[in-house]
Amino acid sequence: MRVSLIQLAVDPAEPVAARRARAARLVREQRGSDLVVLPELWHIGAFAYESFTRDAETVEGPTARAMAEAARDAGVWLHAGSIAERPEPGGPVFNTSLVLSPAGELVRTYRKIHRFGFDRGEAVLMSAGTEIVTVDLPATTLGLATCYDLRFPELFRALVDEGATTLVVPAGWPERRREHWSLLARARAVENQSYVLACGTAGTHAGVRQAGHSVVVDPWGTVLAEAGPDEEVLTAELDPAEVAKVREEFPALKDRVLGR
Numbered sequence: 001m002r003v004s005l006i007q008l009a010v011d012p013a014e015p016v017a018a019r020r021a022r023a024a025r026l027v028r029e030q031r032g033s034d035l036v037v038l039p040e041l042w043h044i045g046a047f048a049y050e051s052f053t054r055d056a057e058t059v060e061g062p063t064a065r066a067m068a069e070a071a072r073d074a075g076v077w078l079h080a081g082s083i084a085e086r087p088e089p090g091g092p093v094f095n096t097s098l099v100l101s102p103a104g105e106l107v108r109t110y111r112k113i114h115r116f117g118f119d120r121g122e123a124v125l126m127s128a129g130t131e132i133v134t135v136d137l138p139a140t141t142l143g144l145a146t147c148y149d150l151r152f153p154e155l156f157r158a159l160v161d162e163g164a165t166t167l168v169v170p171a172g173w174p175e176r177r178r179e180h181w182s183l184l185a186r187a188r189a190v191e192n193q194s195y196v197l198a199c200g201t202a203g204t205h206a207g208v209r210q211a212g213h214s215v216v217v218d219p220w221g222t223v224l225a226e227a228g229p230d231e232e233v234l235t236a237e238l239d240p241a242e243v244a245k246v247r248e249e250f251p252a253l254k255d256r257v258l259g260r
C-alpha cells in the first residue's frame with residue numbers, strides 16, 4: 001500500500017484559492033498511490049487566527065469540492081487534511097478533517113477534539129469535536145486525529161479499540177516543538193502497534209515557523225520515511241499485514257489492565 005504525504009508550504013503571500021489549486025495539482029500527481037494525506041488547515045494556516053471565521057467553509061465548500069475532484073482524477077483515497085468548517089452562517093467553527101474516496105465521495109469527517117492555544121487561538125475561536133472516527137479502507141482502517149491530539153494517548157487507544165491500524169495525523173506543528181512531534185509520532189506507533197502517518201506543513205505563517213518533518217512510522221516504531229523542513233511529497237510503502245504480525249509476535253496490547 002503506497003502512501004503519499006503532501007507536506008505543503010503555507011505562505012501568507014499565496015491566496016487561499018491559489019494554494020487550493022496547487023494542492024489539488026499535487027494530489028493529482030500522486031496517481032498510483034493508495035492513500036494521499038494533506039496537513040491541518042493548509043488552506044489558511046493553523047496559526048492564521050483571523051482567517052478561522054473569515055475563510056471558514058462548509059464540507060460542500062470550495063476546498064472540499066476541489067479535493068473531491070482531485071481524489072477522483074487521481075483515483076486515490078484522500079485524507080484532505082483539515083479545513084476551518086462552519087456548517088451554519090454565524091454558527092460555531094470546527095477544525096474538520098475530510099476523507100474522500102477514489103470516486104470523489106466525502107466518506108467521513110473528523111472534528112478535532114483537543115483544541116490548541118490554551119486561552120488563545122483555536123482554543124477560543126473554534127469548537128471541539130466529540131466523536132472518535134475511524135474509516136475502513138480496502139487494506140487498513142484509518143484512525144483520525146489532528147495535530148495537538150497527538151499529545152493525548154487516550155484518543156489513540158480509543159481509535160485502536162475501534163479497529164484502527166493506521167493512525168493519520170495532519171498537523172500545523174511549530175518548529176519550536178519539533179522534537180515533541182517526532183517523539184510523539186513514534187510513541188503513538190509503538191504503544192498502539194499501528195502505522196502512524198503524521199503530515200505537517202512547511203513555511204512560516206502568522207510568525208510561526210512550521211516544523212515540516214512529516215513522518216511515516218511502522219507498527220514497530222521504525223521510521224520508514226521522514227521529510228525535511230521544506231515543501232515535499234513523502235512517499236512510503238506500507239504492508240498492512242505488518243500490524244497483525246507485530247501485535248501477535250509482541251502482544252502488549254492484550255496485556256492492558258486499565259481502561260478496557
Ligand SMILES: O=C(O)CCC(=O)C(=O)O
Pocket residue numbers: 046115116146147148149151172173174177180
Ligand atoms: O502541541 C503542539 O505543540 C502544537 C499543536 C498545534 O500547533 C495545533 O494543534 O495546532
